[in-house]
Amino acid sequence: MIQIHPAGRLKLAVLASGRGSNFDAIYTATQDGRLNADIKVLVSDKAESLALQKARQRKIPAYYLDPSAYSSRSAYETELVSLLRQHQVEVVALAGYMRLVGKVMLEEFRHCIVNIHPALLPAFPGLNAQRQALEYGVKFSGCTVHLVDEGMDTGPIIMQRVVPVYDYDDEDSLSTRILEQEHQVYWQSLQLMAEGKLYLDGRRVIVRT
Numbered sequence: 533m534i535q536i537h538p539a540g541r542l543k544l545a546v547l548a549s550g551r552g553s554n555f556d557a558i559y560t561a562t563q564d565g566r567l568n569a570d571i572k573v574l575v576s577d578k579a580e581s582l583a584l585q586k587a588r589q590r591k592i593p594a595y596y597l598d599p600s601a602y603s604s605r606s607a608y609e610t611e612l613v614s615l616l617r618q619h620q621v622e623v624v625a626l627a628g629y630m631r632l633v634g635k636v637m638l639e640e641f642r643h644c645i646v647n648i649h650p651a652l653l654p655a656f657p658g659l660n661a662q663r664q665a666l667e668y669g670v671k672f673s674g675c676t677v678h679l680v681d682e683g684m685d686t687g688p689i690i691m692q693r694v695v696p697v698y699d700y701d702d703e704d705s706l707s708t709r710i711l712e713q714e715h716q717v718y719w720q721s722l723q724l725m726a727e728g729k730l731y732l733d734g735r736r737v738i739v740r741t
Contacts, residue, residue, distance in 0.1 A: 536730040537644060540568075543620050543622040545574070545616050546573075546624075552586045555587070558627065579598070623644045646680065646721065648675060648714050650673075654686070666697070673706065675695070676692045
């Protein structure tokens with residue numbers, strides 16, 4: 533069993549592709565003392581990402597890296613790792629980052645890349661998880677915070693939150709209720725890491741108090 537991160541203030545990077553609502557929640561938690569972390573940098577693969585604008589408004593270094601400008605995912609991630617190291621990043625939080633993480637990132641930040649997914653993994657990985665849940669007819673869905681590995685939403689699970697699925701739900705209403713839980717469970721998971729309480733035993737994440 534190995535400790536995922538020693539106790540201490542986290543030096544975070546946030547990678548985001550979209551509106552940045554989970555970035556908002558993480559940032560707010562750092563500012564009001566619930567999360568013992570500093571967001572050192574935000575990086576997006578989308579030039580129009582609202583997350584970039586939000587980070588800049590808060591005076592957080594924010595960069596757009598265009599994947600199409602690089603010859604391969606490895607080349608892109610090599611540049612990304614260099615940028616993160618310049619900002620002394622130790623832990624990477626994916627917040628609506630719509631790209632699979634590759635070998636370069638995984639080797640550089642082993643067990644220290646975290647993602648949140650809007651379903652109760654291993655059910656409904658990948659895109660449109662809420663739509664998948666509704667189409668399948670489940671009575672409960674939710675969200676999952678997990679460590680990132682080589683697969684798509686397959687890494688060890690840190691924390692989950694259950695959300696009921698109602699008969700009247702559509703994709704928007706279910707997504708809204710799941711997102712409310714995401715905004716809580718993500719910073720809570722990161723805080724467990726900051727407290728040095730997360731240990732990895734095989735593919736199980738153990739919380740030691």
